[in-house]
Every structure is written in C-alpha cells, then in structure tokens.
Amino acid sequence: MTGGLSRSQIAWRAAQDIHEGATVNLGVGLPLGIPNHIPADKEVVFHSENGLLGMGPPAAEDEEDWELINAGTRPTTLLPGGSFFHHADSFAMIRGGHIDICALGAFQVSANGDLANWDLGDGKRIPTVGGAMDLAVGAKRVFVLTEHNARDGAPKIVERCSLPLTGLACVDRIFTDLAVIDVTDRGLSVTEHLETISFEELQNRTGASLEQSSDWRPLISPALDGE
C-alpha cells in the first residue's frame, strides 16, 4: 500500500536530525535502527536507562557479557569514555532534561503531541510501562518514528489518542514512511513528504489536520543495503 520509506530509511532520516555531541536515548522498535546511520565522524552519546552512557553496539555473539546489558536486557557494549550509574541518576538524566533527544516508537500521536505507546488498552496482557513515561516528558526533544498507518490502514497520527496515554503534549517531531511532521503550537506542520504522493493523499492517510510548512521540501532517502 505504501511505496513509502523502508524501516531502515525512516531510521536513516531521523538520524540526519541528530546533531554532533547529542546525548540520545532510543526506545525499542524503529529507533534501534538509528545508530546504523550515524556517520563515524559524528560523535553521539547513547544513553541506556538501566544505567549506561556511551553505550556501543550490541555485543558480538561470542562476547556476550550478561553483566553489561541494555534497556532491552540484551548484552551490549560500552565505548571508551562510557560510564555506569544507578537508576536514580539515570532517571535524573531523563527527568531533569539532560537527554537531548529521545526517539520512541508509537501506537498513536495526537495533533497536540500527546503520545500513546505503552498499552494497547485491550486488557489482553499485564501493562508494562518501564521508562516510557519518564522518557516521553523528560527529554529535551522527543522524536517519534512510526509507520504512517497501522497494518489495517488506520492512521497513527490522530486528532486525539484513543489509546491510554504515555505523556501529554510531549512529541516534537514525527518521522514516518511518508513524511516528516513537526508538532507546533498551531498544529501539525509537514516539513517533508514523499514527492510520489500528493499533500492531499498524505492528508487522507492522516487522522488529524495537516498544514504544509513554509520551508517544505521533498522527503528523500538513499537506497539502503538489504532493502
């Protein structure tokens, strides 16, 4: 249905907006692809909420150290300059506004930047929140990476979230397979979208009113290996 960006290309596009020197926390799902697209000459510090700064790539299979895990509880690595700290310090970094960018997945984002990404609200499983609510409201900037529409075609960008909220008015920028959209005081502003679809088509696939930014440009991404 889409012909839109691949998951790697969405991660690539988000990575372009991460600046040299930024401290970044990545949620599960699409955001985990971002480090693959940070060039070697750009120094970015990754934070993992279980108590790591300067986290490196996942551990190689024969070098797994179960005392050194990431927030997804998988073995990871620490780069030179990295540090360990306890949970109150780790969440002071998040809640105290010290993390520059947090990139999260989403079930729904609303026109005013409310985020729903922790509970499908169907009562089918025990709700597990982890650090989602702290990250959503604590980081200086919150990026959401998501498919523009759910598998059944339902828009994930909506006027008001119907699912249980993670945080109020917390999302700053949304990266989808079709567009880059800023949450502004005036509503959702499309700064980029694929040239292969019209603005009207984008609007039709979105559950909230969009406006085209005055500095709009086409959304482009390189072809990426494995896609």
Next chain:
Amino acid sequence: MINKQVQDMAAALDGLDDGAVILAGGFGDAGVPNDLLHALSGLHLKNLTLVGNGAISERIGHGKLIDSGAVSTYIASFPCAPHAKLFDPGTPTADVALEIVPQGTLAERIRAAGAGIPGFFTKTSAGTPLGEGKETREFSGALHVFETAIKADIALIKAKRADRWGNLVYAKACRNFNPIMAMAAKTTIVQVEEIVELGGIDPELVVTPGIFVDRIVVIETPFTAQDLS
C-alpha cells in the same frame, strides 16, 4: 570490631516476617539478588509487599518469590516479561495486587525514602492512566502528579564486592536499583561475590558507603538466568 558479614543465608534472612515490605534490586537479570530471593522463597512467608523493576520468569529472582505464594502485592514498572507465567487469570499468582509505576518514578520514590523526603511532584504520568486519582499541581504551566516515598523494612541487593564495614562496588550494569534500595530500608541485606580487607576498595570508588548496609552474605558464584537453560 564491626563485621557485617554473616555466615549463611539463614543468618542473612533472620527475623524476616510475614507482611514485610521488601525492596529487591536488579534490572532484567543483571544485579538481581537471586540467591537471597530463592532462599526467601523457601521460608514460606505470607503477605509480603515486593518492590522492584520486574520479573523475567517465574523460575528465578522476583518471579520465583512471587510464584512461591509469599507475595500479595508487587510494585513494579515492568511486572512481567512477555514469556513469564505470572499474574495470568487462573494461575496461582493471578490474585497478586499489581501497582504499575513508571521506572523513573519508582527509582525516585525509593531514593526519596532513603533521603528522608516523604513525597515529590513529577510530570511523569500526569494525564495518563497511571496518574489517575493522584493529587496534581501545575508548575510552569505543566501538570504534575504527587508521588510518595516507598519506605521498606528490608532491602535485598546484590553487589560485586564488599568490605566488612559494608562498603560496596557493583559490576557494570548490575548497579541499577541496588544503591538506592540500600538507602531506603530499615535492614539492608547484600549478597556479594567476595569480601576484601578494609582499604581493599579504593575510597574514591566506593558506590554504596557502608552506613547503608546491615548484613553481607558471600555467594561466590551467584545464580543467574544463564543457569536456567
């Protein structure tokens, strides 16, 4: 002479009672005091309130204590990993009362208890289902919720190394909740892999000063999730 080391698990867990509020460290399987929790499971206590990040399996750590029937309330941010057989309708742990707390709020509620702070306002969970029913207040135009400290009777924690005064260092990402839990309980019980002489831990590198530790038990080879498979 101060010597906080006890000889065995029985001495480490001596005096624990039904109804106690127990903090247990760890995130995933890293830093979980599995050996203390498994020994506690064998004491057949009742009506415990357990506080921690979450259970990864009913066969180990927090999950094993819960599955033993000793826990009536679990306060956690991620109470149950997707494949753990806990809390499902029709299982013996279905009746455990769950209080889901955002991870940072959980950490801060524990830290506050250790620092003598009865409560605090935070933006986390404001306007969400987890903030419902809580006192709210606006700061700089943003809604905040009031959260209270979690004071405990017992903290069960895991560290890498101790001296007999109870100074502790941790291994890598195993630090997580352990240092703040050590501060928040009336009695803090730690399992460590080794005890070194006083001065054997560089004072510049002590993470938990001994004032926060009451009992030390040495488990040279701690039980981990790798031992399950």
